[in-house]
Amino acid sequence: MKIDLRSDTITRPTREMQEAMWAAEVGDDVLGDDPTVNALQDKAAKLFGMEDALFCPSGTMTNQLAIRVHTRPGSDVICDKHSHIYLYEGGGIMLNAFSSVKLLEGDRGRLSAGQVAEAVSPEHDVHSTVTRLVSLENTMNKGGGCYYDFKEIEAIREVCTRRGIPLHLDGARLFNALVETGETPLQYGKVFDSISICLSKGLGCPIGSLLLGTSEMIREARRFRKVMGGGWRQAGFLAAAGIYALDHHVSRLKEDHRRARAIGEMFAGRPEVAEIFPVDTNIVIIRLNDGLAEQQYVSRLAEAGILAVTFGKGMVRFVTHLDFTDDHLDAMRSRLKTF
Template identity: 70%
Template structure:
């Protein structure tokens, strides 16, 4: 059986999740009367101690909706140079929000309060865009799944409050961070003006993300979601998967982290592995020597039945997930020894 470590988005619903989906009560979410969508949104808002939530098809949409609501055309978003909202969302900040970006270089993608304070433009300078939004990513994908300490986020929030900037969290893998830090979703709800969480990564849903914020913010986001073609009808079948995941799949993320660390130990003695990024959650990134291209190495992995992705000219990424088992972990160790 192939071992798919390309992403934690490749999982299939568990039998129990499928049962919850098939038995869901549904309505029409464009009319706002799908009871299961409404229950998911209320559950997510309550979990984070925030007022409201909006169920969307993807994390890109929830991030882009947040940016669109928080900004005005010609304003500026401050984020790290490795941020998903900048690298992997199709230029959406410019396309959807007509806003500029100021890129900072943080610690594996984590920026700090001092950097942000220095990056804020003088609002009276007509030559510069008005700084309106700071966006953080937790965990940081390009940083190898590293995560913030809540104290660092609270310091950033203080800077944002002092300078009237909104603070958004791309929390696609936020629950991976929370199970490691034992911090509370409620504490995050107090620190951020908006939070995006993905249900189709480590939580194992087939599709879907949630945007969480104040009632007025979500009302505006719903309008922009409609304009983007993001309204959907009997979405309760998908929302039921989200409810099941929030109830049953959060704590099991620790298993993914354990297996990721085990992969790190497997990679250490391999002659072709020059560097392994610190493994904090479920993402493993490693560097090959200049003599080996990541594209060639990933092709060799595929010949051994292992699916991975390149993450740079000489970087390869593995991501552990719900469908990656201990049996596959053992098979992976045997296969890695034979790649080169």
């Protein structure tokens, strides 16, 4: 039995999801007449209480579209230094939006309202970039799947409103946060100007992300999606998977979190482990003792049939997901005893 914990993106559609996909009514989405894509976009927009949504191939595209729409060349984006939009999107902020970044160091990637207020560029200073966007990430990948206190998000919203700056959410794993906190999508739709949610991580779809915002913003994002080559045709087969996931795969995320906590407990007290990040959702990050190479450790795990990824110097990451069951968990526990 292979135990694959490299990411929650490696899942395959369930039989029920496949049936929904093959039963989908489709059209040409570039022409705007794929009924299943339209239904997914309408469903997501209503779920968050936002005006419109745009279905895209990836979370990188939805994030980058939001940044491109909100900013202007020469402006800056405030985000944490470990943000996905900065570290893992190919330099898209600079390449696509011709914008700079203000990199802050938050609490495991979570920014405070005070940090944001201090980082906003001074008005009318010709020596400075113009701050045109603040971007938060929830849950925070590099922070080990930690999530925001919603009151802090509301405080950041107040700062942005006061300074006339849009607030964007990279919510690739937002539903992981919501099932833990009990907050609702509607609450998030009220405080963010744009939200990116990923369907192909914890929700188990084969592909796809959604960008949510105002009708005007989505119209502009649709144009830039086309420029990026992101227009697609009978995408309803994929959109049907998204509809199924939103209906059936949200509440079960707590199972992923329970198994992630069990993995954290497995590594607690192991002689080679110096630290385990708090396990808040479905991501487990361990820091190895000094002198241990993370790549060699991951290779040793692979030899034992456990797949993980390196995550920086001395760091290893495990991510639980739809295809990781209690049987896999028991097998992992057994293998680690002799590892």
